[in-house]
Amino acid sequence: MRAHEFAGRWCRLQAVLLIPVIMSAGVRADDEPMGWSPEHIPPADPWREQSVELPDYPVGSRLAEISVQTGNFPYDVFVDTGSLSLGRDGVVRYTVVVRSHAGAENIAFEGLHCKERTFRRLAYGSDGKWQPIVGSDWQAVKPGGMNHYRYVLYRDYLCDPANPVMKISDMIQRVRSSQGMILDD
DSSP, X not given: OOHHHHHHHHHHHHHHHHHHHHHHHXXXXXXXXXXXXXXXXXXXXXXXXXOOOOOOOOOGGGEEEEOOOOTTOOEEEEEEEEEEEEOTTSEEEEEEEEEETTSOEEEEEEEXXXXXXXXXXXXXXXXXXXXXXXXXXXXXXXXXXXXXHHHHIIIIIIOOTTOTTOOHHHHHHHHHHTOOOOOOO
8 A cells, every 4th residue: 555545544443533523512502592502591580488387286076097117116106187187398397296105295287398308397386286396497307216206207208208298188098097108228
C-alpha cells in the first residue's frame, strides 16, 4: 500500500469517527434552547405543612384496634377511623388511642408524612378535650419501643410505597379489618 493511499484512508476513517462527535455536539446545542438542560428546569416548591383543624374527640364506636406486636409493653392500640384524613400536603392525620392493660389511656392526634417516613404529634387528648401542641418537630418513624405503633401504622395501614396516594377508604378498610400490608422488617 502506498503512502498516499494510506493517508487517504486514514483521513476518511477520521472523518467517519468525527461524525458522531459532531452530531452529538449539535444535539447538545439544540437541547439548550428547548429547555432540557438542568438550568432551564424550575426548582420544585418547598414542602409546606397545611394548617389543620382538630377532629372530633374519639368515641368508642369509631375506634378500631390494630395489631401491634408490643413485646414487653402491655398495651393495645386503636385508631379513630372517623379522624383519618389525607391533606393536600401528603400528610395522613389520625387520632390514636393507646390503652395499657391496666386501663390507662394516651390519646393523641398525629400526622404521618409517608413520603418522608416522619410523624408529628399535633394534640393530646385529656378529659374529652384536645390540647394542641404548638411547634412540635417532625421525627423519624422507627420500629421498636413504645412508639412502635407508629411504625406499624406507617408500614401496614396508612402508607403504601407502591401507591403513594392511597385513598382514605382503603386506609379505613385496612384498619377496620386489621389487615395491613404486613411487610417484612
